[in-house]
Amino acid sequence: MSAGQGKVQSLRGLVDLLPQQTPLWQHLEATAREHFRRAGVAEIRTPLLEHTELFARGIGEATDVVGKEMYTFVDRGDRSCTLRPEGTASVVRAAIEHGLLSQGAQRLWYGGPMFRYERPQAGRQRQFHQIGVEWLGVADAASDAEVIALAWDLLAALGVGGLALELNSLGSPEDRAAYREQLVAWLEAHRDQLDADSQARISTNPLRVLDSKNPDTQALLAGAPTLAEALCPESRERFAAVQEALSALAIPFVLNPRLVRGLDYYSHTAFEITSSQLGAQATVCGGGRYDGLVEQLCGAATPAIGWALGMERLVLLLEQRLAAGELQLPAAAPDLYVVSRGAAAERAGLALAVALRRLGLAVERDASGSAFGKQLKRAQRSGAAWVAMIGDDEVASGQLRLKRLGAAGDATAAVPDAESMVPLGDAGAVLTSLRLLNQD
RNA sequence: GCGGGCGUAGCCAAGCGGUUAAGGCAGCGGCUUGUGGCGCCGCCAUUCGGGGGUUCGAUUCCCCUCGCUCGCCCCA
Numbered sequence: 001m002s003a004g005q006g007k008v009q010s011l012r013g014l015v016d017l018l019p020q021q022t023p024l025w026q027h028l029e030a031t032a033r034e035h036f037r038r039a040g041v042a043e044i045r046t047p048l049l050e051h052t053e054l055f056a057r058g059i060g061e062a063t064d065v066v067g068k069e070m071y072t073f074v075d076r077g078d079r080s081c082t083l084r085p086e087g088t089a090s091v092v093r094a095a096i097e098h099g100l101l102s103q104g105a106q107r108l109w110y111g112g113p114m115f116r117y118e119r120p121q122a123g124r125q126r127q128f129h130q131i132g133v134e135w136l137g138v139a140d141a142a143s144d145a146e147v148i149a150l151a152w153d154l155l156a157a158l159g160v161g162g163l164a165l166e167l168n169s170l171g172s173p174e175d176r177a178a179y180r181e182q183l184v185a186w187l188e189a190h191r192d193q194l195d196a197d198s199q200a201r202i203s204t205n206p207l208r209v210l211d212s213k214n215p216d217t218q219a220l221l222a223g224a225p226t227l228a229e230a231l232c233p234e235s236r237e238r239f240a241a242v243q244e245a246l247s248a249l250a251i252p253f254v255l256n257p258r259l260v261r262g263l264d265y266y267s268h269t270a271f272e273i274t275s276s277q278l279g280a281q282a283t284v285c286g287g288g289r290y291d292g293l294v295e296q297l298c299g300a301a302t303p304a305i306g307w308a309l310g311m312e313r314l315v316l317l318l319e320q321r322l323a324a325g326e327l328q329l330p331a332a333a334p335d336l337y338v339v340s341r342g343a344a345a346e347r348a349g350l351a352l353a354v355a356l357r358r359l360g361l362a363v364e365r366d367a368s369g370s371a372f373g374k375q376l377k378r379a380q381r382s383g384a385a386w387v388a389m390i391g392d393d394e395v396a397s398g399q400l401r402l403k404r405l406g407a408a409g410d411a412t413a414a415v416p417d418a419e420s421m422v423p424l425g426d427a428g429a430v431l432t433s434l435r436l437l438n439q440d
Numbered sequence: 441g442c443g444g445g446c447g448u449a450g451c452c453a454a455g456c457g458g459u460u461a462a463g464g465c466a467g468c469g470g471c472u473u474g475u476g477g478c479g480c481c482g483c484c485a486u487u488c489g490g491g492g493g494u495u496c497g498a499u500u501c502c503c504c505u506c507g508c509u510c511g512c513c514c515c516a
């Protein structure tokens with residue numbers, strides 16, 4: 001639905017989250033926060049805008065993200081700035097900049113919007129949201145399993161279905177360099193049998209050829225040297241330890257020797273969590289170990305591991321559960337709905353609403369001035385259990401009318417509910433009455 | 441960046457060369473100056489995403505454009 005000329009719309013791929021949608025996001029965020037709290041992970045917030053160089057160096061010039069997907073511009077001070085396309089580089093930059101790394105291991109999480117100039121698609125927008133975790137200064141294999149468990153349990157708690165954890169090891173930097181040489185040699189020898197994309201990748205990013213979606217290429221790769229064979233004994237041992245730890249935590253996984261990360265600083269553990277209930281963009285969470293990144297950004301050599309999950313994709317899954325009735329969000333109904341008609345009554349109604357809010361009650365006030373029938377209808381729809389009615393009669397008598405509302409769709413509601421009269425202008429008395437009446 | 445599908449109200453949606461642009465939901469007003477869920481009545485698109493063209497006549501046909509959507513690429 002596009003607006004006519006003259007109306008300004010949001011930019012392509014940048015969407016508004018409307019009041020009907022935000023409760024689901026809040027649920028997701030609250031669940032994540034609770035899991036981070038339990039795991040002793042602290043929040044870090046970094047700017048949305050960084051020097052372009054941070055991403056060029058941190059993510060890699062050769063990647064699609066840096067090469068063609070960044071929102072980059074020159075600011076008024078002639079600096080090249082980029083809207084962050086992901087969170088890891090900023091977190092590492094902040095940790096280095098503020099000396100966090102010299103204060104022991106840092107277990108951090110972040111969340112918020114990221115920006116990539118891509119063609120919008122199911123589960124992919126130009127401004128999208130991630131929640132991610134970065135553990136800096138943590139080297140042991142058990143931590144790899146621990147950080148994966150954090151993602152796995154969060155997704156499980158959210159109840160998303162069809163989840164699968166895919167796991168691989170990229171080995172040490174030396175393992176990978178050696179393997180890369182073997183692979184390039186093999187690919188060159190079979191160049192004429194590869195698809196065009198894969199041919200181009202031989203020089204730019206040979207490991208990426210491994211997860212080509214071209215069926216012929218995949219068939220051919222069955223005869224290629226594998227990364228697993230290229231791992232040194234220490235790397236194999238480490239990978240085995242990660243797998244054992246995951247098994248001990250009852251987290252199922254499948255080994256995927258084709259799961260690679262193209263960036264140089266990745267090493268050892270790489271993983272992805274996918275959902276069968278999504279479309280083409282099935283990855284909900286992706287992560288891995290990046291022992292080389294801190295050093296690459298001029299910090300002291302620091303082992304690190306992290307992951308990020310795509311909130312839009314998660315919301316898509318949660319919406320399915322909501323539609324299926326498997327997930328219920330708490331309704332945001334007020335405790336009391338104030339209905340008033342007439343100038344004096346409106347003043348009394350406003351005073352009451354504000355006074356009760358100051359006492360901690362959730363109060364919605366009808367400001368329409370329309371007939372009581374209409375206002376009560378809205379009170380009903382608000383989900384409020386109680387309504388306070390103030391009209392000319394109540395102002396004259398100094399007593400407001402408190403009335404309990406039945407559940408929506410309750411057929412017995414035609415029977416008048418008991419009403420009670422409470423002194424007008426005495427919020428404390430109203431509060432007391434509600435407490436007493438609620439005990440019935 | 442490439443390819444497919446689709447744009448009629450806040451939402452769903454009929455119409456397929458000449459209509460007063462159906463209907464439903466939501467909203468608003470009324471029946472009931474003051475008592476909710478039901479009911480009834482009324483209001484809610486000078487116009488069919490935008491621009492141009494063909495035609496006596498275009499929401500309907502053609503072109504361009506914008507947007508949405510699904511996929512490729514890539515990723516979360």
